[in-house]
Amino acid sequence: MSNVLFDTPGPRARVRHRLYGVLGVLAVAGLVAFVVWRLADSGQFTAGKWQWLQYKQVQESLGRAVLNTVKAFALGAVLAIVFGAVFAAGRLSEHRAVRVVSAFVVELFRAIPLLILMFLFYYGLPVAGIHMTPYFAVVLGLMLYNGSVLAEVFRAGIQALPKGQSEAAYALGMRKTQVMVLVLLPQALRTMLPTIISQLVVLLKDTALGFLITYEELLNYARYIGSIYSFGPVEAPVYFYRPIVPTTIVIAAIYITLCLLLTLLANRLQRRERRSRKHISAPPQPTQAEVAAA
Incomplete structure (x- = not known):
C-alpha cells in the first residue's frame, strides 16, 4: 500500500533500511560503550563513589525527595488538566469577550518560560x-504553563470531533455547557490521550526546575549529595568524594522510571477504554436455538 508521502519499499530498499538500522544500533552502542569506558577509567564506578547509597539517612532523604517530586507533579497535573479544559471551553465559547480573554490568558502563560513563572x-x-x-x-507555575499548552490540545481535540456529535446533543435539548462537559470533552480526552500523556511527562520533568527556588525535590537533593566530600562525625568521617556522576545516574534512573510508570498507566487506561468501547459497540450474537428457529 502506498500513500502520498511514502511508497512501500521494495526488496532492495528493505535490505538497505535494515543495514541502516544495524549501523545505527552499532553506532549508538559504540557511543554508549565509549562513555561507560571513560566513566570507568575515571573511577566513577568504584565502591567509594557509590557507598552513599548504603546509608539509611541518605535513603530516607532520597525517598522524601522522590515524594516531593511526585506531590508537585500530581497536584500540578490535576490543576493543569482542569485549567486546560476550562480555557479550551472558553476559547470555543460563542461569546466574543470570553474567547478574547481565554485566548489572552492561554497565549500569555504559554509564552512565558516556566522558570520565569516560578x-x-x-x-x-x-x-x-x-x-x-x-x-x-512550583505547582502554580506548572499549572499555568502546562495548562495553557493542554488548553490548545483540548481545543484541537474538540474541533477535530465530527459536528454531528454536538448537533445531536443540541437536538436532545442539551445546553452549551452540557454539550461541552458531557459530550465533547470526554471524547476529546480519549482522542488526545497520547498527546496529553506526553505533556504530563514534560510536566513531571519540569518539576526539576523547582530546585532553583529551593524546593526540595530530586534534583535539589542530587546537587546536595553530589557536592559532599565527607559525611558523618568529625572523628570518624565517611568520604563520599563528591559523587556527582553516580548521583546524576541514580536521579536520571528515577526520573526515567517515573516517566515509564506514567506511560504504562496511560497505555493501560487506553487499552481498557478500547475494550469497553468494543464491548458496548458489539451487537448481541444470536443463539443456536434462534438460528435454528429462523
Whole structure:
C-alpha cells in the first residue's frame, strides 16, 4: 500500500533500511560503550563513589525527595488538566469577550518560560506582600504553563470531533455547557490521550526546575549529595568524594522510571477504554436455538 508521502519499499530498499538500522544500533552502542569506558577509567564506578547509597539517612532523604517530586507533579497535573479544559471551553465559547480573554490568558502563560513563572511567584510576589512556599510556587507555575499548552490540545481535540456529535446533543435539548462537559470533552480526552500523556511527562520533568527556588525535590537533593566530600562525625568521617556522576545516574534512573510508570498507566487506561468501547459497540450474537428457529 502506498500513500502520498511514502511508497512501500521494495526488496532492495528493505535490505538497505535494515543495514541502516544495524549501523545505527552499532553506532549508538559504540557511543554508549565509549562513555561507560571513560566513566570507568575515571573511577566513577568504584565502591567509594557509590557507598552513599548504603546509608539509611541518605535513603530516607532520597525517598522524601522522590515524594516531593511526585506531590508537585500530581497536584500540578490535576490543576493543569482542569485549567486546560476550562480555557479550551472558553476559547470555543460563542461569546466574543470570553474567547478574547481565554485566548489572552492561554497565549500569555504559554509564552512565558516556566522558570520565569516560578521566579515570579517565589521571589516577585513577596515584594507585593504575598508570600508563597516553594511547593506552591512550583505547582502554580506548572499549572499555568502546562495548562495553557493542554488548553490548545483540548481545543484541537474538540474541533477535530465530527459536528454531528454536538448537533445531536443540541437536538436532545442539551445546553452549551452540557454539550461541552458531557459530550465533547470526554471524547476529546480519549482522542488526545497520547498527546496529553506526553505533556504530563514534560510536566513531571519540569518539576526539576523547582530546585532553583529551593524546593526540595530530586534534583535539589542530587546537587546536595553530589557536592559532599565527607559525611558523618568529625572523628570518624565517611568520604563520599563528591559523587556527582553516580548521583546524576541514580536521579536520571528515577526520573526515567517515573516517566515509564506514567506511560504504562496511560497505555493501560487506553487499552481498557478500547475494550469497553468494543464491548458496548458489539451487537448481541444470536443463539443456536434462534438460528435454528429462523
